[in-house]
Amino acid sequence: MVYPKNKAYDIDTEELARFAKAMGHPARINILRFLASMDSCFFGDICQELPIAKATVSQHLTELKNAGLIRGEIEPPKVRYCIDQENWEKANEAFRQFFSNIQSKEVCCNHEN
Amino acid sequence: MVYPKNKAYDIDTEELARFAKAMGHPARINILRFLASMDSCFFGDICQELPIAKATVSQHLTELKNAGLIRGEIEPPKVRYCIDQENWEKANEAFRQFFSNIQSKEVCCNHEN
DNA sequence: AGAATTATTCGTAATTTTGCGAACAACAAA
DNA sequence: TTTGTTGTTCGCAAAATTACGAATAATTCT
Numbered sequence: 472m473v474y475p476k477n478k479a480y481d482i483d484t485e486e487l488a489r490f491a492k493a494m495g496h497p498a499r500i501n502i503l504r505f506l507a508s509m510d511s512c513f514f515g516d517i518c519q520e521l522p523i524a525k526a527t528v529s530q531h532l533t534e535l536k537n538a539g540l541i542r543g544e545i546e547p548p549k550v551r552y553c554i555d556q557e558n559w560e561k562a563n564e565a566f567r568q569f570f571s572n573i574q575s576k577e578v579c580c581n582h583e584n
Numbered sequence: 585m586v587y588p589k590n591k592a593y594d595i596d597t598e599e600l601a602r603f604a605k606a607m608g609h610p611a612r613i614n615i616l617r618f619l620a621s622m623d624s625c626f627f628g629d630i631c632q633e634l635p636i637a638k639a640t641v642s643q644h645l646t647e648l649k650n651a652g653l654i655r656g657e658i659e660p661p662k663v664r665y666c667i668d669q670e671n672w673e674k675a676n677e678a679f680r681q682f683f684s685n686i687q688s689k690e691v692c693c694n695h696e697n
Numbered sequence: 698a699g700a701a702t703t704a705t706t707c708g709t710a711a712t713t714t715t716g717c718g719a720a721c722a723a724c725a726a727a
Numbered sequence: 728t729t730t731g732t733t734g735t736t737c738g739c740a741a742a743a744t745t746a747c748g749a750a751t752a753a754t755t756c757t
Contacts, residue, residue, distance in 0.1 A: 500593075
């Protein structure tokens with residue numbers, strides 16, 4: 472995240488951006504859709520759904536985990552993945568609010584104009 | 585977009601991913617929020633809102649334009665930017681649908697188990 | 698014409714992302 | 728103990744992202 476030195480953004484702005492970024496790849500959208508359509512499943516099942524190598528799928532899953540959108544737990548010798556319900560709801564709400572905030576109010580043009 | 589050779593994703597999966605990717609940076613979230621809070625404004629006004637160089641702001645605006653979320657038109661010597669209402673609604677709907685598709689149905693586990 | 702304003706483009710650099718195959722680790726089964 | 732299954736990690740490469748200052752282009756103002 473190469474942000475400019477000494478500068479930052481609002482905490483909720485960054486959170487929404489993190490959720491969005493995690494969703495910013497078709498493979499990850501597919502993974503989320505797949506997981507959202509069921510209670511849970513194994514890594515291998517997700518792998519089968521995607522046209523990419525398992526190493527790459529594993530990477531995408533890690534990103535989704537880091538964003539908080541999914542969870543995974545070891546169930547030897549497999550790994551079971553599922554949607555993180557709490558953060559999923561959080562993301563849902565964040566996007567909903569974001570899009571609801573459009574209401575053609577007025578032209579900006581502060582300075583004279 | 586370094587996708588694997590000869591392979592692709594659903595058209596609507598890619599569209600949602602494109603919207604999400606465009607929103608995947610706090611500066612761009614801020615830009616969109618700012619534009620969504622008014623009818624339209626100039627590049628300079630957007631620039632003032634952000635803690636980054638104008639060259640970088642310009643780049644972010646280009647990305648948002650490419651994703652279809654905003655539009656910009658020259659109004660010499662300024663450039664007026666605004667939300668692209670049509671695609672904004674499209675994105676809103678895409679996200680809404682995406683998140684509504686969660687309904688803990690059943691465990692996957694196709695193969696035996 | 699010359700100077701000022703506005704925003705994009707250029708050139709460059711550092712970092713991150715995406716992808717793969719091979720190697721590895723952890724556990725179960727034979 | 729050896730073998731097999733499952734998924735992560737490693738090492739690498741190519742491309743994309745983010746950022747900046749300087750240069751440029753387009754237009755207006757003097």
